[in-house]
Amino acid sequence: MTADQKAVKRERLIKRIAMELPDNGLVNLGIGMPTMVADFLPPGKNILLHSENGFTGLGPEEKNPQPGHGIVNAGGKPVTIRPGGCFFDSAMSFAIIRGGHLDVTVLGALEVDEEGNLANYMIPGKMVPGMGGAMDLVVGAKKVIIAMEHVNKNGESKILKKCTLPLTARREVDIIVTDMAFIRVSPHGLYLEEIAEDTTVEEVMQATQATLIIPSEVKKF
Amino acid sequence: MKKILSADEAVMHINDKASIMLGGFMCCGQPMDLIEAIIRKNIKEITLITNDAGLPGIGVAKLIEQQRVAKLIASHIGLNPEAGRQMNSGLMQVDLVPQGTFAERMRAAGAGMGAVVTPTGLGTDIEKGKQKLTIDGKEFLVELPLRAEFAFIRADIADKYGNAFIAKAQKNFNIVMAMAATETIVQADKIVEPGQLDPDMVTLPGVFVNTLVEASK
Numbered sequence: 001m002t003a004d005q006k007a008v009k010r011e012r013l014i015k016r017i018a019m020e021l022p023d024n025g026l027v028n029l030g031i032g033m034p035t036m037v038a039d040f041l042p043p044g045k046n047i048l049l050h051s052e053n054g055f056t057g058l059g060p061e062e063k064n065p066q067p068g069h070g071i072v073n074a075g076g077k078p079v080t081i082r083p084g085g086c087f088f089d090s091a092m093s094f095a096i097i098r099g100g101h102l103d104v105t106v107l108g109a110l111e112v113d114e115e116g117n118l119a120n121y122m123i124p125g126k127m128v129p130g131m132g133g134a135m136d137l138v139v140g141a142k143k144v145i146i147a148m149e150h151v152n153k154n155g156e157s158k159i160l161k162k163c164t165l166p167l168t169a170r171r172e173v174d175i176i177v178t179d180m181a182f183i184r185v186s187p188h189g190l191y192l193e194e195i196a197e198d199t200t201v202e203e204v205m206q207a208t209q210a211t212l213i214i215p216s217e218v219k220k221f
Numbered sequence: 222m223k224k225i226l227s228a229d230e231a232v233m234h235i236n237d238k239a240s241i242m243l244g245g246f247m248c249c250g251q252p253m254d255l256i257e258a259i260i261r262k263n264i265k266e267i268t269l270i271t272n273d274a275g276l277p278g279i280g281v282a283k284l285i286e287q288q289r290v291a292k293l294i295a296s297h298i299g300l301n302p303e304a305g306r307q308m309n310s311g312l313m314q315v316d317l318v319p320q321g322t323f324a325e326r327m328r329a330a331g332a333g334m335g336a337v338v339t340p341t342g343l344g345t346d347i348e349k350g351k352q353k354l355t356i357d358g359k360e361f362l363v364e365l366p367l368r369a370e371f372a373f374i375r376a377d378i379a380d381k382y383g384n385a386f387i388a389k390a391q392k393n394f395n396i397v398m399a400m401a402a403t404e405t406i407v408q409a410d411k412i413v414e415p416g417q418l419d420p421d422m423v424t425l426p427g428v429f430v431n432t433l434v435e436a437s438k
Contacts, residue, residue, distance in 0.1 A: 052320065053246040054390045068410075070389035076247025076276055076300060081389075089392040089424075090246070090272075091328045094321030098341065117344075128308065128317070129299025132273075136321030136341045170344025 009179035012196060015040045016221045017106055017147055017177050021047050025103035026096075028052060028137055031075040034106040034147045048084065050102060052133040054093050057085015074133065097133070098140040105141035107134060109148045109176075111163045114210045116173040116185040118146065119165035131168060138169040150178035150207050157209035159183070159190070180204050182221060183212070194219045222415075223383040224432045228258035231406050231434050235264055238291070240369040242327070242398035243271040247300065248280040250391025252375040252408035254436050256280055259289065266291040270327075270369050272320065272394055273297045274304035288312065294367070296320035319347060322364050324397050330366035331400020331429070337364040372402030375436075376425065379409035380418040383427030392424055399429040406432045 001009075010033065018040040021027055028050045029035050038058070041047050049058035052074050059080035062069060073079045081087075088096075096102060111119040118138060121131040138144050152158055159176060176183040181204045182194035192212040195204050197220045205212055232255065235241070241259075245251030259267075260283060269290045274297075275282035282301050284290055292314040298304040307313035318326070325337045338361045342348050352363040374395045376385035385407055387395055399405045407425075412435050 051390070053249070054393050070249065070391045072247055072249040072390060074247075076249065087389050087392060089396040090320070090324040090394050091397050094324050098321055098339065125309075127299075128305060128315075130273075130295065130297040130317045131319050132297035132299075133320040135319035135345065135347065139341045139343075140321075167345045 009196070010036070011040075012221065013147060013177050013179055016182060016194075017145055018042055020104070020145060020175065021045065022103055023047075026050050026056065026101065027104045027106070028097070028102055028141065030105070030107040030134070030137075032108050034108060035073075035075075037106055037147070050093075050096065051079075052093050052097065052137070054089060055081055055085055055087045057082040059085075094133070094136050097136050100140060100142065102137070102141045104143045104145060105137040106145045106147055107137065109146045109158065111158055111160055111165050112146055112173055112176050113160045113163045114189055116171045117163045118144075118168045118173050119163045120168050122166055124166065134168050138172045143174050144172050145175045145177060146173055147177055150180040150204075157207055159208050159210045161210050180207060189213050191215060192218055194221045196221060222381050223427065223430055225381070225412060226432055226434055228254040228408065228434050229261060231255065231432050232258045232262050232264070235259070235262070235371060237264060238266045238268070239264060239371060240268040240270065242369045242372040242394075242402050243269060243281055244372070244374045244393065244395035244398050245280060246272050246390070246393040248275045248282075250375050250387065250393050250395055251280040252373045253280055254434060255373040255406060255408050256283060259284065260287060265289050268292045268294070268369070270294045270367065270398075272323065274301035276300055277303065285313065292316070294318060296323050323367070324394065326364055326367035327394070327397040327401035330368045331397065334366065336366065338362070339364055367401060369398075369402045370404065372398040372405040374399050374405060374407045374425070374430075376407050376409040378411045378413060378418055379407055379430070379433050380413050380415050380427070381433070382415055383407065383430030383433065384418055384420070384423045385409060385425040385427070385430065386418060386422045387424040396425050399425055404431045405429055406434060408434045408436050410436045
């Protein structure tokens with residue numbers, strides 16, 4: 001796959017996630033692919049973004065920050081605050097997250113499984129970036145949406161029967177959106193609700209280690 | 222009224238193996254003059270309690286690069302490869318704490334609470350060795366208060382009673398850390414007379430502050 005094709009697929013999944021965000025909702029976007037959702041917020045919907053380092057109203061990157069700019073996103077990049085936002089300290093920020101005041105969190109993943117378990121903070125012996133705010137976000141947000149590639153660099157499914165890496169949280173994922181599929185996590189298992197327009201149900205099933213429940217109608221996105 | 226010292230004077234009595242809380246999030250809202258003073262005094266084997274390992278070459282990352290940190294208690298170290306390298310080689314012990322639990326454990330220490338009871342970390346490696354409670358049919362983890370000997374805090378303006386205004390997204394951990402340490406040193410861009418900082422603008426009450434340092438320009 002060329003870089004261009006990859007970018008197109010990525011944009012498609014990002015746009016699909018943006019459609020899931022509720023009007024007047026408070027939303028936290030993780031670093032990396034989830035951050036891109038901010039560029040595709042659905043017109044006509046009023047969405048306030050939460051930045052866990054201490055504000056609501058997260059705006060675009062500040063290209064020319066002056067000394068003492070004092071506003072960064074959770075990745076440490078200088079950003080702006082939009083009208084309607086406000087600042088607070090970390091204890092308040094996580095009270096918002098944990099206390100059930102955050103409507104949606106969008107995060108990346110290394111692995112997700114049939115029970116809605118999520119692993120996204122470490123690969124033992126290899127990469128241990130740490131969980132940052134992810135464990136609190138996933139436990140606290142009303143809805144947890146995972147944005148990720150369907151398969152890893154080696155072409156292996158990231159949607160598993162059972163996660164193998166250390167968990168970020170147990171049974172908290174609600175929706176998984178990949179370059180191939182839109183999957184809803186339910187107590188009965190994973191529902192393949194939609195597939196990408198350039199794939200088939202068979203291809204998605206082949207690329208997925210977990211068991212997928214196929215409804216009578218599978219839409220395209 | 223609080224002591225007003227230079228950065229070097231403020232860290233003069235801090236020795237090797239001290240436990241230090243350092244405010245800031247990815248170097249935003251970090252007291253850089255106090256970090257430089259620690260480096261000049263050559264304080265080593267620090268137990269450093271700070272949200273993250275920073276960005277290479279800036280703020281907290283300098284302490285790690287100069288191998289001043291024996292143990293790091295943080296939520297995220299992914300944007301500073303040197304921190305990962307030192308952790309993997311055993312040079313620096315790293316305890317990872319979920320960010321919300323990290324904040325609340327320090328708040329608890331400063332607020333006289335015996336523990337934090339949180340759902341975060343249930344069903345993960347974080348729960349290992351910890352007590353669990355079931356309250357109203359819901360399971361929680363018991364997390365203990367987190368204290369330190371010193372807290373290094375950054376503010377925009379402080380009055381001589383230690384009341385401080387911290388602007389924008391620089392508040393982050395600067396408030397809970399000031400509460401949780403035995404001795405809190407605030408580096409302020411500007412130190413003003415009592416009455417010159419509007420009481421309504423105070424982010425951090427002066428009761429939590431021991432020493433003030435005016436930032437270098």
